[in-house]
Amino acid sequence: MxxxxxxxxxxxxxxxxxxxxxNGELAELECPDDCDCHYFRINWVTDCSDSNLTEIPYEELSLNVYVLDLNNNRITSVGPFPADIKMRRLQMADNLMTEVKKESFAGLNYLIDADFSGNMITRVDPDSFDDSPGFITFELQGNPLDKVEGPFLSIKSLLYLDISNCGLKYLNPLFFANITALSTLDLSGNPLGVIDNKVLEPLSSLETLKMNDCNLTYIANYAFVSLENLKNLELSGNIFTTTDWSSVFDYLPRLEYLDLRYSAIKQLPETVFSNNTYLRTLILAQNELNSFDVSHTVGKLQQLDSLDLSFCNLSLPLSEDAFVNATKIRSLYLSGNSLFASDLLVALAPLSHLEKLSLSNCGLTRLPDTFHNFKSLQELDISHNPLDDAFVKLLTPLDKLEYLNMGYSNLSYIAPTSFSKMTNMRRLVLSGNEVNNLEAGLFGNLTRLESLELNFCGLRRAINATLFFNNLTYTDLTELQLAGNPLHVSKSGPLFPKQLSRLENLDLSNCNLTFLPPDAFYWTRNITTLVLRGNHFSTPNDLRFLELLPKLEVLDLRYNNLSTFSPKDIAVNPNVEKLKLIGNPWKCDCSVAELWDWANLEKGNLAILEGSTIGAEHVTVGKTNKRKKLLVCSYDTNKQPLPIIMNKTVPGRRPFIKPQRVLTSTNRTWAKYVRESGCEQPANLQRSPRAAKTDSEGHLRGSELExxxxxxxxxxxxxxxxxxxxxxxxxxxxxxxxxxxxxxxxxxxx
CATH class of the missing domain: 1.10.287 (Helix Hairpins)
Incomplete structure (x- = not known):
């Protein structure tokens, strides 16, 4: 017993x-001296990017590292890694690697994704990832690969392969023989010239194929014969001349999305899409389709949902039977073609289900009197046309319209009754028009308006009360964009009227602001996102208006003239979740460390400081640019030599493994400077209970189950x-x- x-x-x-x-905090794990380590959700991330490394710090890595980011260093070779390391994702973009060898990745039994884009790799060992049975994603884009004679890779589990912009001029018939499970393949940017019949034959599971900008002039008739599961095909940016499109597309019965944008196509046969009955999205934009007859080709696609014929230089008038058989079209883009209102009047008549219509850059001086047919039209773009106020009455029937873009339409006057019947309007764009004097009551009936864009309108003053109904709060109007207006701001008084008291998102970027009065937001205290990017704020004293914004969550001060900032400057904004401070001339002093420790210890989330830690966007598969924009500070160059930094153990900061460090550069990332600075922490700054709670970047938030x-x-x-x-x-x-x-x-x- x-x-x-x-x-x-x-x-x-x-x-x-x-x-x-x-129940408590996640345990701190090993971290190399030149790296920044943190948890991303519950996964240990070791961020060694932009660290001027010439080799991988193998001995200092935690065996439990989940993401290892070594992007933008000077590493020339890899491996082998420590035994039993459990790394899932390896990022080594923008280094100096020349070869991918099998022995470099031996023992990586847990590896799932690898990103080696932007190196100098010329050769890849086909068996490099034999020890990684769950390996599914390989990104090699931007490497100068040599010609491949046999199979390129032998990875049965591989689902995603990006070898775009690798200088490949030829694909041999065995190139894809041993990666038959691929579902997504990106070959874009390789000067392939032609696609022969046998090259893609092993890829019977392929669902997405991208061959944009491949200098393709010809695709063989049977090149896609095995791709019966293909749903998405991108062939934009090529120079097709002799391809028999009817034969090529005949073997793609499940095709749903086709992009032929900017591919030098001048004509398509009438039978080109006869076997593509599931085609829902067709993009033919930016082709010279002078003599293109819409009714004989795309007009036959009865399941077509979205059609893009933008900038196709259409010269034949749109006939009355252009869309008579494609009546299910809901999104139609005709921008950039020289069109006439009379042709549009008859051609668009059958499209009673139309929800989105784009007629921007069409040289229209007036609009067709056909909008009464579009009972379901929700989005209309008539921007960049030389219109005047005479057209407004033709838009009156669009009482269900939710989005209207009249930007850059050479408007100087908008009548006060222009939007009186558009009571369902949610987003209105008037940007780029010199409408210095907006008429009283112009937005009065837009009681459901959510977003109003008045960027680059030459406005000298912000929105005033006369534009809206008196004694009415516009409860749905939560976003206002005034970027690029040379605003003249008074030394005191509210910037916006009481009617906008529910405003949440405000963009005042590039408005030539040097200050805002302390009571600027007296009536708009519900603002959660404030964008002040590209102005001239230089000291925290210029930011006293923040005291009236207790609900502020996102503050964008990028590219101003700030050299110092303290947690005290936003002490009255306890809900701040994101501080965007990149691009300011920060000084490397202890105010940097104080703000860092505030985010790390008090807020429990370093990701509050944008540019301090790795985020989801930096590990997203297929993203072309994962490089981070970092927070950087500089020392006073008049103080030479640079100080010797002693290794100190400070709460919330990781101690160095090496005993001492000597600075060699006047510019430092915040992450490195804070560790090297030796700055003392304020006595009242402690790890808050909130630090044990993570948000979307890895720190709890209340009782929410993220x-x-x-x-x-x-x-x-x-x-x-x-x-x-x-x-x-x-x-x-x-x-x-x-x-x-x-x-x-x-x-x-x-």
Missing amino acids: KASWVILHAVLALHISLTWSF PNTWAAAAIKAAVVYITLMAIIGIAFVLAKKRRAPKTAAFDKNN
Whole structure:
């Protein structure tokens, strides 16, 4: 009995020790000196990017590293990595690697994704990832690959391959022979010239194929014969001349999305899409389709939902039967063609289901009197046309319109009744028109308006009360854009009227502002996002208006003239979740460290300081540019030599492994400077209980169950379940042992 209690206590102790690590903070793991490490959700990220490294700090890595970011260094070779490392994603973009070797990645049993884009790689060992059975994503774009004679890779699990812009001029018939599970392939930017019949034959599982900007002049008739599962095909930016499109597309019965933008196509046969009955999105924009007859080609696609014929130099008039068989079209883009209102009047008549219509850059001086047919039209773009106020009455029937773009239409006057019947309007764009004097009551009836864009309108003063109804709060109007207006701001008084009291998002970027009065937002205290990018704020004293914004969550001060900033400057804004400070001339002093420690310890989330840590956008598969824009500060160059930084252990900052460091550059990223500075922390700055809670970047938020919390909860539930099963099993065994002698005696007597 005593032994059973010992076992039970041991099991319970194991359960408590496992669950405790998830109730408190996640454990700090190893981190190289030249790197910044943190949790992204519950995964350990080691960010060594932009660190001028010439080799990987293998011995300083944690075996539990989930993402290792080595982007933008000077590393020439890889591996091998420590045994038992559990790395899932390896990012080595923009280094100096010349080869991918098998021995470099031996033992990486957990590796899923690798990004080697932007190196100098000429050769890839086909068996490089044999030890990674779950390897599914490989990004190699932007490497000068040599000609490949046989199979390029041998990875049965690979689903995503990006070898765009690799200088490939030829693909041999065996190139894809050993990666037959591919579902997404990007070959864009390679000067392939032609696609032969056998090249793509092994890729029967392919669903997305991108061959944009490949200098393609010809695709063989049977090149797509095995691609019956292909749904998305991109062929934009080529120079097709002799391709038989009817034969090529005939083998793609499941095709849903086709992009032929800017591919020198001048004509398409009438039967080109006869076997593509599921085609829903067709993009033919920026082709010289002078003599293109819409009715004989795309007009036959009965399932077509979206058609883009923008900038196709259409010379044939749109006939009355252009869309008579494609009546399901909901999105039609005709921008950039020289059109006449009379042709549009008859051609658009059958499109009673139209929801989006773009007629920008069409040289229209008036609009067709056909808008009464579009009972479902929700979005209309008539921007960049030489219109005047005479057209407004033709838009009157569009009472269901939710988005109207009249930007850059040479308007200087807008009548006060222009939008009186558009009571469903949610977004209105008037940017780029010199409408210095907006008429009283112009926006009065737009009671459902959510977003108003008046960028670059030459406005000298902000929105005033006369534009709206008196004594009416526009409860849905939450976004206002006034970027690029040379605003003249008074030294005192509110910037906006009481009617805009529900405003949440305000853009005042590039408005030549040097200050805003302290009571600028007296009536608009619900602002959560304030964009002041590209102005001339230089000291925290210029930001006293923040005191009236208790709900502020996002503050964008990028590219101003600030050299210092303190947590005290936003002490009255307790809900701040994002500070955008990149592009200011920051000084490397202890105010930088103070702000860093505030975000790390008090707020519990370094990602509040945009440019300090790695985020989701920096590890997104397929994203062309994952490089971070970093927060950078500089020392006073008049103080030479640069100081020797002593290794100090400070709460919330990781100590250095090496005993001392000597600065060699006047410019430092904030992450490096804070660790090297030795700045003392304020006595009242402690790790807040909020620091144990993560937000979307890895720190709890109240009691919300974000993905990381779900993961922790799932692990805890699993531990509890296993523990209970173990206890039940132990109890069952002990009970059976106690019954065993009695059972044996009973059997003997019988």
